[in-house]
Amino acid sequence: MDFKKIDSKVIFRGHIMDVVVDQIEFENGVQAQREVAVHASCAAVVPITPEGKIIMVRQYRYAVEEDTLEIPAGLLEPGEDPMEGAKRELEEEIGQKPLHMEYLFRFYASPGFTTETLDVFLCNEMSPSHQHLDVDEFIDIQEVTPEEAMRMIADGRIKDGKTVAAVSYYVARAKEA
């Protein structure tokens, strides 16, 4: 159903999100409030070792108050190409220089309230390089087989959304081949 925006306010401008609150009115006269967390675009990469393991990073996530095991990922810089951003994050977080990247898919993290998009890539060819972490970034690296990663999703040891999506997609596609 069509609607018109009758009011829009920027409530907050932050480092990783802005918050916008709009009032809208549908054709039938019903009014509603829409709250949007405007978030930078992100890129993520599934890094596969020569032995077929997935390289993941464990880090503390303030919002959920616990460590999570995730594929390497990060915010894109303004105007940055998603594949370049994914390559940069891969090298920064796990200290491997990507030599070949393949695009997998793009998704919305939670389209009910945030603009955040993630582009997900696959990398199965890397050469050793150096970790470059931000001053407030503390990361441990862990290698997991795809089969173990699926078990870790089922039992809750992996619960980061992009990692659940990317690992499951990678396993589903591998089984199709």
Added chain:
Amino acid sequence: MDFKKIDSKVIFRGHIMDVVVDQIEFENGVQAQREVAVHASCAAVVPITPEGKIIMVRQYRYAVEEDTLEIPAGLLEPGEDPMEGAKRELEEEIGQKPLHMEYLFRFYASPGFTTETLDVFLCNEMSPSHQHLDVDEFIDIQEVTPEEAMRMIADGRIKDGKTVAAVSYYVARAKEA
């Protein structure tokens, strides 16, 4: 690395999220700001028809300014059991009463900035009932084979995060069996 919270402000209290901004200080003296979108818990369900198709709903998502194709899902009511919430949303959105539910996994939508969790269930036994939509909810129903859904993730026709995660997980697990 350990840190302490040195300040915390509630910036916004909304219908679907609150926004909290904290200042923290690490052991090494480095200070940082943490912005958190405090979001209600959600539940989602992968509904499978007797023919093996996945039932999805298409709806306009204001935050991303487009229609998205998603598995049925919604916010839990305060104190609501996730499986009961998933059953309620299934019946409200597609007009089918779930007769058997199976827990799949729980994930964080985007742990870098939001508390939002989703519990995902599988339902492959339903009986006809009635849609009950909110006054500002407008939904079309579509049935898709799992194979077609995987192609739709790859080419961008499906890009809702929970749907990418749930469909890929369902396909990966089915292929293991």
